[in-house]
Amino acid sequence: SISGPGEPITLDIATPLAPTRMPTTRRYLMCPPTYFTVEYAINPWMDPTQPTSTSLAVEQWTALKETYERLGHQVDVIEPVVGLPDMVFSANSGTVIDGRVLGSRFRASQRSAEADHFRRWFLGAGYKSVVMPTAVNEAEGDFTWTGSLLLAGTGFRTDPHAHSEAQEVLGVPVVSLQLVDPRFYHLDVALFMLDDQSPSPLVAYYPEAFSPGSQAVLKRLFPDAVIANDDDAVCLGLNAVSDGKHVVMPVEATHLAEQVARRGFEPVFVDISELRKSGGGPKCCTMELRG
Numbered sequence: 001s002i003s004g005p006g007e008p009i010t011l012d013i014a015t016p017l018a019p020t021r022m023p024t025t026r027r028y029l030m031c032p033p034t035y036f037t038v039e040y041a042i043n044p045w046m047d048p049t050q051p052t053s054t055s056l057a058v059e060q061w062t063a064l065k066e067t068y069e070r071l072g073h074q075v076d077v078i079e080p081v082v083g084l085p086d087m088v089f090s091a092n093s094g095t096v097i098d099g100r101v102l103g104s105r106f107r108a109s110q111r112s113a114e115a116d117h118f119r120r121w122f123l124g125a126g127y128k129s130v131v132m133p134t135a136v137n138e139a140e141g142d143f144t145w146t147g148s149l150l151l152a153g154t155g156f157r158t159d160p161h162a163h164s165e166a167q168e169v170l171g172v173p174v175v176s177l178q179l180v181d182p183r184f185y186h187l188d189v190a191l192f193m194l195d196d197q198s199p200s201p202l203v204a205y206y207p208e209a210f211s212p213g214s215q216a217v218l219k220r221l222f223p224d225a226v227i228a229n230d231d232d233a234v235c236l237g238l239n240a241v242s243d244g245k246h247v248v249m250p251v252e253a254t255h256l257a258e259q260v261a262r263r264g265f266e267p268v269f270v271d272i273s274e275l276r277k278s279g280g281g282p283k284c285c286t287m288e289l290r291g
């Protein structure tokens, strides 16, 4: 309804008041799934007895890369390595903030060799400050930069000591969060940033993936967050990538897509069914190079 001067303004609840979202150009590092397969099980999604198709994984990955490029982002590519089927999940191999790199140290022996390939990529790409962690640290799998805080997951992969190490190396305040559901073994399958540019960052998360204390922390930090439901979580819908406007997300995450659209974002769907057999989605395949 229209109010006269001095009268309280009554908002029609049905009127969408979503702000206009502005994308910012990103730079991502990706690794093609040339040698993708599921031959060991290090999370509950992985079943080596189920067939996988490397060519379908490559097709889906290529569509994801082209989606980023179409949105105007720069995608750098690292050479895949034979015998490292999970190397496609580049997000697990580095946390880059303001041009400083903190590399990774994997919990599973099957993935440990990936860390050094990425370390050498960073050096080759001209990064001056590249530090390898001493504690188990699965990088952007468990670290999410809000623009001012580094949210840090633990419980399944990244060691809590890696959190303080990240704070020292990257010089950013770290907030530790406890993951409790083995299906959501990394922070990036339980939470993602919708907007990491504005002074009040906007996140989306699935509360049940976190301990009660960590849920309370998230509520306190982000009272305005988009809350995902079970359906969103089990298709790895939280493993999404936002540029501040476009949200690249698994096509099955329809409820989450509706929630983010209500907040003024534009969902961009991708099919990641093959990569999900390894417990990964769009974000797992995407390391953000900041600065």
Ligand code: ARG
Pocket (backbone or CB within 6 Å): 042, 043, 046, 086, 089, 091, 092, 111, 140, 141, 186, 188, 189, 278, 279, 280, 281, 283, 284, 285
């Ligand atoms: N199979 C991989 C693993 O279990 C999947 C990693 C997914 N990456 C991620 N950022 N959540 O390590």
